[in-house]
Amino acid sequence: MVLTVSKVLIGKTSHPGVAEGEVLVLTEPVSFWGGVNHHGEIIDVHHAQHKAKMTNKILVMPSGRGSSSATAVLAELIRTGDGPLGIVMLQCDTILVIGALVSAEIYGISMPIVELAQAEYDQLTDGMNVAIAADSQSQVATVTL
Amino acid sequence: MSLAPMQLVLSDEETAMLAGEHGEAVAMCMRIIVGVAKANGAEKLIEIESAHADGTLYHGEAGLDFTEKLVALGGKVKVKTTTNVGSLDLLHPTLVHGDEITMAHGRRLMDAHIALGCEPTWSCAPYQAGHRPAFGSHVAWAESNAIAFVNSVLGARSDRYGDFLDLSAAVTGRVPFGGLHHDAARKAVLVLDFSNIDSKMFSEDAAWAALGVLLGNKAGTRVAAMVGLPGDLADGGVTEDRLKGMGATSASAGGVGLFHVVGITPEAPTLAAIVAPNAEHVVMTAQDVREARDQLSTTTSDKLDAISLGTPHFSVDEFRAVAEAIGDGPKFAKQIDFYISTSRDVLARSKDLGYLDVFTNAGGRVLTDTCTYVTPVLNQNVKNVMTNSGKWAWYAPGNLGIDVVLGSLTECVASARAGRVVRDESLWS
Numbered sequence: 001m002v003l004t005v006s007k008v009l010i011g012k013t014s015h016p017g018v019a020e021g022e023v024l025v026l027t028e029p030v031s032f033w034g035g036v037n038h039h040g041e042i043i044d045v046h047h048a049q050h051k052a053k054m055t056n057k058i059l060v061m062p063s064g065r066g067s068s069s070a071t072a073v074l075a076e077l078i079r080t081g082d083g084p085l086g087i088v089m090l091q092c093d094t095i096l097v098i099g100a101l102v103s104a105e106i107y108g109i110s111m112p113i114v115e116l117a118q119a120e121y122d123q124l125t126d127g128m129n130v131a132i133a134a135d136s137q138s139q140v141a142t143v144t145l
Numbered sequence: 146m147s148l149a150p151m152q153l154v155l156s157d158e159e160t161a162m163l164a165g166e167h168g169e170a171v172a173m174c175m176r177i178i179v180g181v182a183k184a185n186g187a188e189k190l191i192e193i194e195s196a197h198a199d200g201t202l203y204h205g206e207a208g209l210d211f212t213e214k215l216v217a218l219g220g221k222v223k224v225k226t227t228t229n230v231g232s233l234d235l236l237h238p239t240l241v242h243g244d245e246i247t248m249a250h251g252r253r254l255m256d257a258h259i260a261l262g263c264e265p266t267w268s269c270a271p272y273q274a275g276h277r278p279a280f281g282s283h284v285a286w287a288e289s290n291a292i293a294f295v296n297s298v299l300g301a302r303s304d305r306y307g308d309f310l311d312l313s314a315a316v317t318g319r320v321p322f323g324g325l326h327h328d329a330a331r332k333a334v335l336v337l338d339f340s341n342i343d344s345k346m347f348s349e350d351a352a353w354a355a356l357g358v359l360l361g362n363k364a365g366t367r368v369a370a371m372v373g374l375p376g377d378l379a380d381g382g383v384t385e386d387r388l389k390g391m392g393a394t395s396a397s398a399g400g401v402g403l404f405h406v407v408g409i410t411p412e413a414p415t416l417a418a419i420v421a422p423n424a425e426h427v428v429m430t431a432q433d434v435r436e437a438r439d440q441l442s443t444t445t446s447d448k449l450d451a452i453s454l455g456t457p458h459f460s461v462d463e464f465r466a467v468a469e470a471i472g473d474g475p476k477f478a479k480q481i482d483f484y485i486s487t488s489r490d491v492l493a494r495s496k497d498l499g500y501l502d503v504f505t506n507a508g509g510r511v512l513t514d515t516c517t518y519v520t521p522v523l524n525q526n527v528k529n530v531m532t533n534s535g536k537w538a539w540y541a542p543g544n545l546g547i548d549v550v551l552g553s554l555t556e557c558v559a560s561a562r563a564g565r566v567v568r569d570e571s572l573w574s
Contacts, residue, residue, distance in 0.1 A: 013184075014184040015180070015184060029365075029400070031397070033204070034397075034544060035543070038205070043543045045542055045543055046398075046539075063366055064366070064400055065365075065366075065400045069200075069204060069287075069288075069307060070307060071307035071310070072207060072309070073204050075205075075207035075211070075309070076205030076206065076208070078207075079207045079210075091366070093400075094181055094184065094306070094307075094310070094324070095306075095307040097184045098306075098307050098308070098309050098310045099307075099309070101177045101180040101181065101309070102207065102211055103207070105173060105176065106210050106211055106214065107207075113184075
């Protein structure tokens, strides 16, 4: 009998929610405004993952970048279903947290954002499937590989 | 990152706001402020003196739904709140040719901000249109270039806020006590040293756009101090506009919310005054600046269809510089569309001073309330555009699908006359 042992990474809740999906790792931050179009594709020509699509993925990136209108772009992506299912970051980005908070207020969709320390963050690789559970009360978040 | 969450403590008034005792609009905004405070581990909220609202540009229904919901719930801003650019030029309505829905929704979004009690500034450079917070005051500003400016050049204190939080802060009069509101977070953890570069290279505005790319690339979201750069904030606007352009570019290429230029910006009379212990020290070279400049041009062709200045919005001093560069020389080549984006406040003052007429008589056109890279203003046949703005050069190729060439203001005027790109390489040696 083969036992599947799943690994659980512990981090901090930046925005509560649950999600499960395939990981898309960005090697550098992307600005949602000007860097991502309404279909969830990276259109920033300077970006290493130019043309990658984040729709229905667990987006993993080190930090935030660029325009503060990223809040509205993220909220709109969440509204239309073209956005990521969850976001994992090394350094929590307030701008993205706001987009998630407003989507929860207006549309009742709670997209988790999780902050992980470097050692845990480094275990996430492109294409793997993970499940995120980010709790509001305890502010403890888990990423299950 | 600490796993133990900091306990957020609210005042009695804030608790009442959260409980809905000040109305449902205040309660919704308070939930958002508290959500951010928790994410950032803030211990308390602080009162703000002003706000700059960035949610005026239409990005889709989410922004409109949020703002109109606030209006419907009876929301009103509690502090002076200026507005960022919108999706329309309300003064020159024929210049923007966007699709019907964006125009209609964009108008509704602007109207909703007025209904909340915001001032109709419609500018990404409110700091040059009458809104200059005092040194050390706490504010809630959104729009990345305005955040960099208000923190760095004015020495007021705003964290990097975005759409929604700006209005939530304006309606509650509160922000989380976190990020750049703290003394410690304003110290430079990175020092960029330009002392070895001949200051002649920094005599034109385009070099400061290149410096913005360097700053953004090196700093990311960290606070940096720059040493060895020339300038004086009391020189009649030249240095202020250079720092405006540099900060805007750095906030696009990186996530810069605060930078110090030692000997120039108000918190940095000396490096010792603002440097953090164990800060990283990097010596920059002229080659670094040239390489950064090259990131702001997507073509080496000398073909030219249009010129766009004023990202962030042009100041009165920049209009004076354009008027001086034009002088009584020849008009712009007929096939070149030459746009300047600015605020209605700066437009009126530049007209009174006679600078505006010099530019429009030469064949230029002015756009207010919005900007040429966020709304469809440029003719569809336009393929090659020149700008002195690092921020425009950073975003426009992706936003508009055009090629861009970075040049100084004087090179832009010379190119407009020649009908092709004219650059002076000697500036970069």
